[in-house]
Structures are given as structure tokens and as C-alpha cells.
Amino acid sequence: MTLTVLMNAGPWLSVPPPGYGGIENVVATLVPELRRLGVRVVLASVESSTLPVDEKIAVFPDGQFHALQRPYNQVCGVSQAHLAGVVRALHRRDDIDLVHDHVEAVGLATMAAMGPDAPPALHTLHWDLAKHPELYGGLDGGDRVRVNGVSASQLARAPRALREHSVGHVHLSTPLAVDADRRPATPKGDHVVILGRINPGKGQDLGARLAHEVGFPLVLAGPVGPYHRPEDLAAAGDEARQNPDVRFFHEHVAPYVDGDRVRWVGTVAGRERDDLVASARASLFPLRWEEPGGTAVVESLSLGTPVVATARGCLPELIEHGRTGLLTADEEELGDLVLAAGLLEPDECRREAAARFTPARMAERYVELYDRVRHGATVP
Ligand code: UDP
Structure with missing residues (x-):
């Protein structure tokens, strides 16, 4: 039937x-x-x-x-x-x-x-x-x-x-996990990426501060409340601050966004999103909530990019510390882990995605x- x-x-x-x-x-x-x-x-x-x-x-x-x-x-x-x-x-x-x-x-x-x-x-x-x-x-x-x-x-x-x-x-x-282990590897750049809604739980403020303190280029990709592009947020005016994520961005993330060390590129999609993640040295998840499922975590593995994250929510289920990523309970340690992530093998990440996700x-x-x-x- x-x-x-x-x-x-x-x-x-x-x-x-x-x-x-x-x-x-x-x-x-x-x-x-x-x-x-x-x-x-x-x-x-x-x-x-x-x-x-x-x-x-x-x-x-x-x-x-x-x-x-x-x-x-x-x-x-x-x-x-x-x-x-x-x-x-x-x-x-x-x-x-x-x-x-x-x-x-x-x-x-x-x-x-x-x-x-x-x-x-x-x-x-x-x-x-x-x-x-x-x-x-x-x-x-x-x-x-x-x-x-x-x-x-x-x-x-x-x-x-x-x-x-x-x-x-x-x-x-994610469909990216299909044959992830057989796709040719993307050359790695220098940048680190945080892909996700800009939101206190996702911790972009912490990531941005560490980028300045430790010294790595950070790209923030994702919407701020209902705004997908920086120019739309800029045009929205003060009323937009009624949205808590917009307020969070203005008060806690924007002070670090200098267009050089830390950039906010808005929402990325399709090929642009995949290339941004695949060419990153690491995907950073400076979580302050218990991440329930972590689509972006699985996507990162599929694209051969190791994950650096606070060990919260589902992260320890998805990431094997020392093989597909680096996890810590101490958020101040994340910056050092980003620097160490280059030692991890992109192939291990892609193999894991193709086997499990x-x-x-x-x-x-x-x-x-x-x-x-x-x-x-x-x-x-
Ligand atoms: N996403 C995207 N472009 C962006 C930011 C996020 O396509 O600029 C996608 C991301 O690839 C993932 C989803 O949005 O598929 C976010 O899902 P996740 O489970 O990571 O976070 P949440 O559902 O908590 O927002």
C-alpha cells in the first residue's frame, strides 16, 4: 500500500x-x-x-x-x-x-x-x-x-x-552529503566562516571579538532578523530595532564589523554559500544555546570544512573532537582552536558526512x- x-x-x-x-x-x-x-x-x-x-x-x-x-x-x-x-x-x-x-x-x-x-x-x-x-x-x-x-x-x-x-x-x-567523499577538494583560503541567523544563541558577537583578539579573518553570513542584505538593514531605520535580532546585531556584533577583519555579507545562497564554506579554514559555531540539530554543521562537514564549536547541544553527536572538528566547553578557547583547525583533514569531514548524514x-x-x-x- x-x-x-x-x-x-x-x-x-x-x-x-x-x-x-x-x-x-x-x-x-x-x-x-x-x-x-x-x-x-x-x-x-x-x-x-x-x-x-x-x-x-x-x-x-x-x-x-x-x-x-x-x-x-x-x-x-x-x-x-x-x-x-x-x-x-x-x-x-x-x-x-x-x-x-x-x-x-x-x-x-x-x-x-x-x-x-x-x-x-x-x-x-x-x-x-x-x-x-x-x-x-x-x-x-x-x-x-x-x-x-x-x-x-x-x-x-x-x-x-x-x-x-x-x-x-x-x-x-543535506544533499551536499551525497558522494561528499568523492568530490574534488576545494582549495582552502585564510578565512573562517560563521553561517547562520545572526542571533545571541549563535554567538556571532563572541566569534567577532575573538577574530579581532586572536587575529583571523571572519565572514559572518546569514540574515539579521528579516533583513537579508546589509543595504536593506541600513535602509530600514530605527524601527527595525524592535526586532531582537536586529538590536543584538547593532549593539553586540556591528561594533566589530570593520569590513576587513570581520565582514557581514548578509544571506548567501547556492553556489556562493557552498564556496564560502568549502574554502574556509574552519566553520565556527560559538554557540550560547543548546543547538538542537545543526544543519549548517552537517553542511560544513559535507563541504570538507572542520568545525570549531562550543560543545553544546548536538555538537558532540555530530563532531568527533580531533578528527572532524574541535570542541570546547570554554568559549575563550575557541580562538586558539580556530588556529589549530588547519591541522585537521578536510577528507575526514567529507567521509563522515557521506557515511552518516x-x-x-x-x-x-x-x-x-x-x-x-x-x-x-x-x-x-
Ligand atoms: N543558510 C543559508 N545562507 C545563510 C545562512 C544560513 O543558506 O546566509 C542556511 C544554512 O546553510 C542552513 C540553514 O540556513 O541550511 C540554517 O540551519 P541551521 O539548522 O544551521 O540553523 P537554524 O535552523 O537554527 O537557523
């Missing part, structure tokens, strides 16, 4: 995403592999998503990422409108065997409220939830609602109510979990 999965990627970005987009990248990586395994996929996203699927459900014409700078109730409005579209579709049809939800804990509660007609659901936890149990207050959809983590450490830290609904964890993947592996694991969800199992 063919399995039909409704994959909810949310209303924020198209799939695949134009640049930044952790969750959307995961969905874009997972869906083609699931379809190769014979799963039918109905994608709930925005109309402009170009990922080939069996069917699409969309409320909004394109990604609503820009709405994230609006007041909170309007952000919720976008979310609710998207969810209402998903629930309407579920009411209309009886061919959906399972909902795989990536975004909305609220969505799971809504489905639970649909009663026995709702299909079973798997919600992938993408965040560090130890501090936000309230997000999952509504997760009492009985045996039909299950969750999975994106690392063992994320699940271990999750509130008990979530762990009791867990079917296990699946490490994130391929899209095919991620999809096979999800099919296993779908089976558990449909049979009401849990794996504490």
Missing part, C-alpha cells in the same frame, strides 16, 4: 528556500528521497514553492518571512491562516495516512481537536525546547500525535510531556518513524 504523507513546511519561506531556511532545507532534502521510496507527498507550504511533490496545499502566494517583523498577534494570524488551510484540506479528504509537521505545535493541537477523523501526526522538533514547555501545552492529542527530535541531546533536554510522545531522533541531512539515510529513518507513529509506539 502506498503511504500518503501531508508534509507541513509552514507559511514562512518557499521550499526549497531562497537562501536561509533551516526547516525548509530539511523538507527540500527529505521529500525527494521519500518519493524515491514510494511515499506520496502532499506539501503544505506557499504557492511559490518549487519542490516537485505529488500535490500542494497553499494559503499564501509566497513566503511570509517579512511578516515576522510585525507585532506578535499578526505573526500568529499568518500561522493560523496557514493552519486553517491545512485543516480544511484534511477535512475534505480521507487519503492522508499521516501528517508530518515541521512547524506548528499549535497545528498538532488543532488536529487533535478534529477528533478521531484526524490522521496520526508526527511533529519534528526543530528547536531547543527545554526553555519553552509552554509551546507544547496543547500536545495532548492522545496516541495519534507523536514527536521526534533532531538529535538525542535535544530530546534529552525536552520537557517530559514531549519525551513521553517521542518516537526517537533523526539527524539532519545522507538524505537517503534520513528518509529511511523517517519511514521507520512513520511506521511507529501509525502503530502508536513510543521510544522514551
Whole structure:
């Protein structure tokens, strides 16, 4: 029997995403592999998503990422409108065997409220939830609602109510991991890169300070709040500071950005992003939060770039200290580790990615979990 999965990627970005987009990248990586395994996929996203699927459900014409700078109730409005579209579709049809939800804990509660007609659901936890149990207050959809983590450490830290609904964890993947071990190596430059949202948890302020103190060129790539390009942020004016990430950037990162030792290049995408990471001496993750899944960490390995990071969240699961990267509990030590990262072998990183983090592996694991969800199992 063919399995039909409704994959909810949310209303924020198209799939695949134009640049930044952790969750959307995961969905874009997972869906083609699931379809190769014979799963039918109905994608709930925005109309402009170009990922080939069996069917699409969309409320909004394109990604609503820009709405994230609006007041909170309007952000919720976008979310609710998207969810209402998903629930309407579920009411209309009886061919959906399972909902795989990536975004909305609220969505799971809504489905639970649909009663026995709702299909079973798997919600992938993408965040560090130890501090936000309230997000999952509504997760009492009985045996039909299950969750999975994106690392063992994320699940271990999750509130008990979530762990009791867990079917296990699946490490994130990237298409870059396919045959990563066979691709010719990219010549290394001198720079170090931090790829990710500019955010206190990702620690760009610490990385930038160490770049000046220890003396290495640092490229910061990623959006600041909803702003993807430095010129857009510059044009946004003072109102933009209502966004906490914009405030963080102005107050704690920008003072180090001198266009020479430390540069902020905005969001990078596609080939430009891959070249920037592949040619870096190291990828730096000066984390101040418990990184839940670390797509950018896996991408760095796939591109043959060793990872230097604080040993937080999933980092010790993804990185073998001394072989594919260097980890420390002492953030002041990161600068010295960056200098030592040149001694690590890019080939080891690429071998690791090709062995552990391929899209095919991620999809096979999800099919296993779908089976558990449909049979009401849990794996504490
Ligand atoms: N990303 C990108 N361009 C950027 C910054 C980030 O394409 O300028 C991508 C990055 O390659 C990764 C994703 O955005 O695929 C970030 O995912 P991650 O899990 O590392 O971080 P989070 O989901 O916490 O933002």
C-alpha cells in the first residue's frame, strides 16, 4: 500500500528556500528521497514553492518571512491562516495516512481537536525546547500525535510531556552529503566562516571579538532578523530595532564589523554559500544555546570544512573532537582552536558526512518513524 504523507513546511519561506531556511532545507532534502521510496507527498507550504511533490496545499502566494517583523498577534494570524488551510484540506479528504509537521505545535493541537477523523501526526522538533514547555501545552492529542527530535541531546533536554510522545531522533541531512567523499577538494583560503541567523544563541558577537583578539579573518553570513542584505538593514531605520535580532546585531556584533577583519555579507545562497564554506579554514559555531540539530554543521562537514564549536547541544553527536572538528566547553578557547583547525583533514569531514548524514539515510529513518507513529509506539 502506498503511504500518503501531508508534509507541513509552514507559511514562512518557499521550499526549497531562497537562501536561509533551516526547516525548509530539511523538507527540500527529505521529500525527494521519500518519493524515491514510494511515499506520496502532499506539501503544505506557499504557492511559490518549487519542490516537485505529488500535490500542494497553499494559503499564501509566497513566503511570509517579512511578516515576522510585525507585532506578535499578526505573526500568529499568518500561522493560523496557514493552519486553517491545512485543516480544511484534511477535512475534505480521507487519503492522508499521516501528517508530518515541521512547524506548528499549535497545528498538532488543532488536529487533535478534529477528533478521531484526524490522521496520526508526527511533529519534528526543530528547536531547543527545554526553555519553552509552554509551546507544547496543547500536545495532548492522545496516541495519534507523536514527536521526534533532531538529535538525542535535544530530546534529552525536552520537557517530559514531549519525551513521553517521542518516537526517537533523526539527524539532519543535506544533499551536499551525497558522494561528499568523492568530490574534488576545494582549495582552502585564510578565512573562517560563521553561517547562520545572526542571533545571541549563535554567538556571532563572541566569534567577532575573538577574530579581532586572536587575529583571523571572519565572514559572518546569514540574515539579521528579516533583513537579508546589509543595504536593506541600513535602509530600514530605527524601527527595525524592535526586532531582537536586529538590536543584538547593532549593539553586540556591528561594533566589530570593520569590513576587513570581520565582514557581514548578509544571506548567501547556492553556489556562493557552498564556496564560502568549502574554502574556509574552519566553520565556527560559538554557540550560547543548546543547538538542537545543526544543519549548517552537517553542511560544513559535507563541504570538507572542520568545525570549531562550543560543545553544546548536538555538537558532540555530530563532531568527533580531533578528527572532524574541535570542541570546547570554554568559549575563550575557541580562538586558539580556530588556529589549530588547519591541522585537521578536510577528507575526514567529507567521509563522515557521506557515511552518516545522507538524505537517503534520513528518509529511511523517517519511514521507520512513520511506521511507529501509525502503530502508536513510543521510544522514551
Ligand atoms: N543558510 C543559508 N545562507 C545563510 C545562512 C544560513 O543558506 O546566509 C542556511 C544554512 O546553510 C542552513 C540553514 O540556513 O541550511 C540554517 O540551519 P541551521 O539548522 O544551521 O540553523 P537554524 O535552523 O537554527 O537557523
